[in-house]
Amino acid sequence: MAPSPTxxxxxxxxxxxxxxxxxxxxxxxxxxxxxxxxxxxxxxxSSQFLFKGALEQGEPGLLVxxxxxxxxxxKNMLRFGWDLAGLEEENKLRILDLSNLIYLTPExxxxxxxxxxxxxxxxIGAMNIIRENVKELGAERVVVDGVTSxxxxxxxxxxxxxxxxxxxxxxxxxxxxxxxxxxxSLAQSDREHQLEEYLADGxxxxxxxxxxxxxxxxxxxxxxxxxxxxxxxxxxTIADEGFIIYPSENVF
Ligand SMILES: Nc1ncnc2c1ncn2[C@@H]1O[C@H](COP(=O)(O)OP(=O)(O)OP(=O)(O)O)[C@@H](O)[C@H]1O
Ligand SMILES: [Mg+2]
Numbered sequence: 541m542a543p544s545p546t547x548x549x550x551x552x553x554x555x556x557x558x559x560x561x562x563x564x565x566x567x568x569x570x571x572x573x574x575x576x577x578x579x580x581x582x583x584x585x586s587s588q589f590l591f592k593g594a595l596e597q598g599e600p601g602l603l604v605x606x607x608x609x610x611x612x613x614x615k616n617m618l619r620f621g622w623d624l625a626g627l628e629e630e631n632k633l634r635i636l637d638l639s640n641l642i643y644l645t646p647e648x649x650x651x652x653x654x655x656x657x658x659x660x661x662x663x664i665g666a667m668n669i670i671r672e673n674v675k676e677l678g679a680e681r682v683v684v685d686g687v688t689s690x691x692x693x694x695x696x697x698x699x700x701x702x703x704x705x706x707x708x709x710x711x712x713x714x715x716x717x718x719x720x721x722x723x724x725s726l727a728q729s730d731r732e733h734q735l736e737e738y739l740a741d742g743x744x745x746x747x748x749x750x751x752x753x754x755x756x757x758x759x760x761x762x763x764x765x766x767x768x769x770x771x772x773x774x775x776x777t778i779a780d781e782g783f784i785i786y787p788s789e790n791v792f
Pocket of ligand 2: 608
């Protein structure tokens with residue numbers, strides 16, 4: 541049997557059951573895509589990863605939000621007892637709000653603090669802002685929540701692909717363990733794979749199944765480069781303690 545991975549090799553996720561199905565934790569330095577439908581728990585799982593990482597592992601975390609406002613995230617996570625604002629005050633966590641920038645016209649963008657000498661919002665520009673914040677905070681964990689929003693206004697398919705590729709390359713160069721969330725509709729089993737699934741080092745898929753007369757939520761590791769891991773979908777719930785995966789239960 542292979543020896544258990546060390547703490548230098550793996551990052552403890554802080555999510556009940558996730559390290560078990562990963563057989564030791566998230567590979568350090570990797571950029572993992574967390575893909576699922578609306579309300580599947582992407583923001584909860586990724587906030588848990590940062591909150592527990594900062595509190596229990598002493599690893600500062602940066603949460604970059606492209607969708608939900610920081611106020612809303614702080615309020616929602618407090619319901620699980622996760623005081624993000626408290627960690628922010630201690631400089632163990634930072635929420636970087638890039639959510640409004642995407643929706644601004646170039647003229648409006650130039651009026652923001654980020655718009656000085658920069659004509660419009662770009663992925664490279666966003667990566668520079670992220671990099672500066674990682675450095676300032678000494679972040680070891682990074683979450684980019686809502687990467688789908690980045691492509692919303694981009695009609696040119698080639699440009700969309702280039703943007704995503706730039707984002708994943710930039711994330712990998714941060715030298716942090718990172719999660720990137722994206723909206724993927726997983727209703728159909730013969731769905732087309734999204735480009736971000738190929739670009740990421742690992743992919744966690746959240747999907748729901750109708751079982752008899754109730755919905756069962758499942759998480760599956762679609763891929764995780766460089767490690768062996770569980771390959772079956774496993775049930776999960778969202779409860780008072782947050783995101784909980786049941787590693788030894790079956791979905792089917
Ligand atoms: N305290 C709680 N107890 C149980 N379930 C909860 C609780 N809080 C939230 N949820 C569930 O989690 C869902 C929201 O999770 P989250 O915001 O992480 O989803 P998401 O995948 O990020 O969604 P979106 O795509 O809209 O950003 C809610 O729709 C609800 O089903
Ligand atoms: Mg969300």
